[in-house]
Amino acid sequence: MPAKTAKDIMTTRVVTVKPSTSVEDAARLLVRRKISGVPVVDEKDKTKVVGIVTEADLLAAPSGAKTVADVMKKRVVSVSPDTPVDEIAEVLVKKKIKRVPVVDAGKLVGIVSRIDVLRAISVPRQKNWDWWRSIVGIGKGPGGAISEEHDKWVYVKDWEERDRR
Numbered sequence: 372m373p374a375k376t377a378k379d380i381m382t383t384r385v386v387t388v389k390p391s392t393s394v395e396d397a398a399r400l401l402v403r404r405k406i407s408g409v410p411v412v413d414e415k416d417k418t419k420v421v422g423i424v425t426e427a428d429l430l431a432a433p434s435g436a437k438t439v440a441d442v443m444k445k446r447v448v449s450v451s452p453d454t455p456v457d458e459i460a461e462v463l464v465k466k467k468i469k470r471v472p473v474v475d476a477g478k479l480v481g482i483v484s485r486i487d488v489l490r491a492i493s494v495p496r497q498k499n500w501d502w503w504r505s506i507v508g509i510g511k512g513p514g515g516a517i518s519e520e521h522d523k524w525v526y527v528k529d530w531e532e533r534d535r536r
Contacts, residue, residue, distance in 0.1 A: 377459060377473045378452035380491045381481030385472070387412045388424060390440035397439050398429050410472045410479060411443045418478035423447050425469070449474040450483065460488045 387410050388397050401407065408425035412418065422443035432442045449472045450459055462471060463485055473481035 375456045377454045380487045381473045385482045392439045
């Protein structure tokens, strides 16, 4: 089975803001959508990433900051749709960031967050969940890697059961 890539795990309906978006509106958007950061796109071209703004940027905004342009990071780390998940994880950890825009031919096509990567590496690699449960004898569905008794974890990558205690 080929390794998963950004295109396999990315969110394609990306929430974005423009540089002219007010700091207050950006903060409200993050709260309403329960997200911690968004790409900033060009005023005229919604697919061209010109920055990224995070909750930390908004919290640290100087008192005179009025728009996202005043607080956004202009140097954006991005990946391509074909970037393997393990490379994305490495980028997220090494750069100490929580999300990366996915850019193809200069156009924003998605976004991958840490939770997307965790989901990709923590779910069973076979399609038949019932088969998986019959092999390990525990669990409650794809992504539910806790035993029925809630006292053991299944480490899917290693295909073994380990005590949590």
